[in-house]
Amino acid sequence: MAERSINPSFMNGVPDLLVLRLLSDREMYGYELVQAIRAVTREAIVLAEGVVYPALHALEAGGLLKSKRKPVNGRTRVYYQTTAAGRRRLEAMTADWSRITNAVAGVIKGEAHVAA
Amino acid sequence: MAERSINPSFMNGVPDLLVLRLLSDREMYGYELVQAIRAVTREAIVLAEGVVYPALHALEAGGLLKSKRKPVNGRTRVYYQTTAAGRRRLEAMTADWSRITNAVAGVIKGEAHVAA
C-alpha cells in the first residue's frame, strides 16, 4: 500500500543515473553518495542505503564503475569512480532521460503537435 | 537485459500520468489513447495496448476514471473520462513529476546548491 513513500514513483532508472552522474565529477563512497543525493536535490529525492549499495554493486559488475578500498580512521571506505564505459552509459542515459521527460512535459503542457 | 525495449526506463508512473492528462481534455477510448500517445510524443513514448488497457481498468477501479460504452459501426468502444478525483490525482502527480524531474535535471546540470 505504501502508506507514504518518500519518493512518489517516477523513479525508474533514476538511482543509476544519479550515481553515475555524481561519480563522474569525483569519486565518492556509498554513504557519502546517499547524503549527497539528499543534499543536492534538497530532499526532493532520498535514496536509502538499501538502494544505493546494490546499485553500486550492479554498476561495478557491469563494468561502469570501479572501486578502491581506503582505510580512514580505522574504518574502511569503498570509493567508486566511473569507468570510460560508465561515462558513455551516462551520456546515453541522459539522452534518454531528456527524450522521455521532454515528451511527458509536452503532453502535460497540452502541446498538440500531431503529425497527421 | 532488455535487448532493445522501445522505452528506455524512466517510465515509472508515466502511463497513468499520460492517460489522466489526455483524458482531462476529452474522453477517449483505449485504442485511441494508444495512438494519441504515440502521435503527441512523436514516437518518443510508445505504450502497447497491454499497458494502456490494464492502466485504464486500474484507474477506473480506483475511481479516477469512469467509462461509458458506445456502439460505433457495430463495434463497441469504451470511452473513458476523468472524474473529479481523477483531476485531483492528476494535479498531484504533475506536481510530483515536476519535483522529481527538476531535481534530476539539477543534478545532471551539476548544480551544487548544498545547504550545509
Added chain:
DNA sequence: GTATATACCTATCAGCGAAAGGCATGATGA
C-alpha cells in the same frame, strides 16, 4: 555506558511496465 553517527551489507517484497498472447469485426485487395 548508552545512544548516535558513520560505514558497510543482504534478503525479501511489491509494483509496474513489457511482452506476448487471444478474440472479434469490418474493409481491402488479390
Added chain:
DNA sequence: TCATCATGCCTTTCGCTGATAGGTATATAC
C-alpha cells in the same frame, strides 16, 4: 473468394527494480 490488415477489446506471465527492513561494526558524544 479468401486472406490480410486495421480496428478495438482484453488477459496472463514475466522480469526488473526501488522500497523496506533488517544486520554488523567502530568511533564519538553525552
